[in-house]
Amino acid sequence: MPEVSWFWPTPSRFDVANITTQGYHDEVTFPMIVRGTPPATLSGVLTLSTCSNVCLLTDYPFSVTPTVQNADFAHDYARAMGKVPLRSGLTDSLEVGYRTGELVVTATRAAGWSSPGLYLDTIDDVDFAKPRLRVEGDRLQATVPVTDSWGEKAPDLRDKSLTLVLADGAIAQESTQTIGAASALTPDNAALPFWQVVLMALVGGLILNLMPCVLPVLGMKLGSILLVEEKSRSHIRRQFLASVAGIIASFMALAAFMTLLRLSNHALAWGVQFQNVWFIGFMTLVMLMFSASLFGLFEFRLPSSMTTKLATYGGNGMSGHFWQGAFATLLATPCSAPFLGTAVAVALTASLPTLWGLFLALGLGMSAPWLLVAIRPGLALRLPRPGRWMNVLRRVLGLMMLGSAIWLATLLLPHFGFTASKSAQDNVQWQPLSEQAIQSALAQHKRVFVDVTADWCITCKVNKYNVLQKEDVQAALQQSDVVALRGDWTLPSDDITDFLKTRGQVAVPFNQVYGPGLPEGEALPTLLTRDAVLQTLKKAKGITQ
Structure with a gap:
């Protein structure tokens, strides 16, 4: 019996009624190579799924009589083989990995990518959704949502074999890969050099000081400067270094929190603690205490617990300044700043040592203005002499803190079934x-x-x-x-x-x-x-x- 090899051209993708499939349109030619002595006639049945408004499995009987090659045959055969994916030559590297619910294909091409496409062969009881492609320089990353054939929880694809076709314009390459484990995958931003991500973390942390979500932090800084009047430079330096330590320590606490979430297989995200009703309630209470203290309703001069440390503005110890810095970080986390998102995305998907290193860089970036005053204490001594203006400023800061407390209290409403009304200025049908x-x-x-x-x-x-x-x-x-x-x-x-x-x-x-x-x-x-x-x-x- 002769050996017959079929070749499949690069398919096309079709999106109809929220269903994505791949196949051929109007006409397709399947070139064959017959090895050995061919019979006088090759015959058989080709079963294909044929679709218009509906899809039907259709049998196509065929009969092929080998003839002597001529110019027309050679042209048609060469044209058909030109549509068949190559075995190599398109990519410089190709990796396939799996993490829960999604397949990730990563490929590099020295010539870059112009119009890439990805087509996956089927795996029993597995459904692949439409790939999402992302190009960064010579690197292509395709993310493919995966479910079982019922649309439920995805099966584990690690160590399974997958045949895929990568295309870029008219060039395509077919490859069979063993799907790797999740640890072999890299995040979308992994192509960035580590030093560049660290720099982004430093800049992102610094920009947090300028974001509108840190208006209460500005008040805390001004309140700290009020305390340094008539103090020595060494005392000023210690106060601001204590605040720097509080900021960095709080970022390390966030890193520990994210580490626990990762080890327990929970979702990691920046600002996710503001989805917790107890955290919001605690923050609201502390902000009210800050506000009341600034209005002079009460004042804790002898800290005896974390709560009193948080509320202390008039104490002479360093603990109050440490907790001011720590609290400033918690108030900053509802914000996402330029460069911050990339740095945090890498941190939360990289190894644990990298996560801790990048959160340290975020803390150093945010504490930079405080550190500047610690290095140059004379900056804090340039404020006007103490006077009535200090009482006015304290009331202004108290109003800022009270406004922040009211805003935090509104975040509790969705947890009790209340939803915000649509703005009169928003006419979009979301x-x-x-x-x-x-x-x-x-x-x-x-x-x-x-x-x-x-x-x-x-x-x-x-x-x-x-x-x-x-x-x-x-x-x-x-x-x-x-x-x-x-x-x-x-x-x-x-x-x-x-x-x-x-x-x-x-x-x-x-x-x-x-x-x-x-x-x-x-x-x-x-x-x-x-x-x-x-x-x-x-x-x-x-x-x-």
Whole structure:
């Protein structure tokens, strides 16, 4: 019997009714190679799934009579083989790994990527969703959500064999890989050099001092400076070094908290503690104590517990300054700043030593202004002489703290079933966020604007009032071909956590735009601008000018 080898051309992807499949359109040629002495006639039945509005398994009887090759045959055969993926030559490296619920394919190509595509062969009882592709220089990373054939919990794919086709334009490569374990995977930002991530952590921590969510922190700093009047330079230095120690110690405590979550297989995220009703209640109580102390309603001069240390502004010991620094960090965590998101994303997906190192860098970055005063105590002595203005400033700081306490108290409302009313300035018809909603809109050739937010996220509020509720942005989001999807992460949500995780994100706000011109989606900057939103929506439509 002769040996017959079939060759399958690179397929195409089809998205219909929220279902993604791969196959061939209109016409397809399967070249064959017959080794040995061929019979006078090769015959058989080819069973294929043929689809229009519905799909049917169809038998195609065929009969092939080998003939002497001629010019037309040679041309047709060469043309058909030209559509068959190569065995090598496209990628310089290729790795396939699995983590719970998703497959990750990572490939590098020295020539870079222009229009990449990924096609996966089937595995019994496994369903692969549409791959999400991300290109960074010569590195391509494809993330593929995985479920079982019933759409339920994904099976463990480690050590299984997978055949896949990677394409870039007209060039394609087929490869069979053994799926690696989760430890072999790297996060989306792993291509960044470690020193660059450390620098981002330092800058991100520093920028936290300028973010609107740290307005109470500014008040605490001013309150600390009020205490240093008529003090020696050495005393000033010790006070601010104590605050620096508090900031760094609190970041180390956050690192320990994240380590415990990882070891217990819980989701890791920046600011996730603000989803806990007990934490919010504790923070609200402490802020009220700060406010009352600044208004002069009471004052703890002899600290005897952590609570009194937190409330002490007039004590002479260093413990009050240490706890001020620690509390400043907790107040800063609802914010996501430029550079901060990348550094935290790497930290929460890297090894534990890297996590601790990057959180230390975040602490050093945030404490830099305090450290500057510790190094140059004379800066604190340039304030005006003590007088009535100090009492006025204390009341102003008390109002700031009271406002922060009221804001924290509002975060308790969703935990008791109360929801915030829609702003009168927001006329966009927001729909619940889901992967299915994105794919359904794309199948209808619509654009998608994704907004993942939370009530405790101050940066989200800044984006909302400064950008998303502006008239021109509202008009763009209300166009007939735009679907606006919003995910609310105020309370814990596995669906939103998974949505962020598959995109390499660990913090909110997160905004992304999809469309015919951006089928794989494009993430927007942490701090939105009207130009960024409008230009990306325009790009998603396929208009490049």
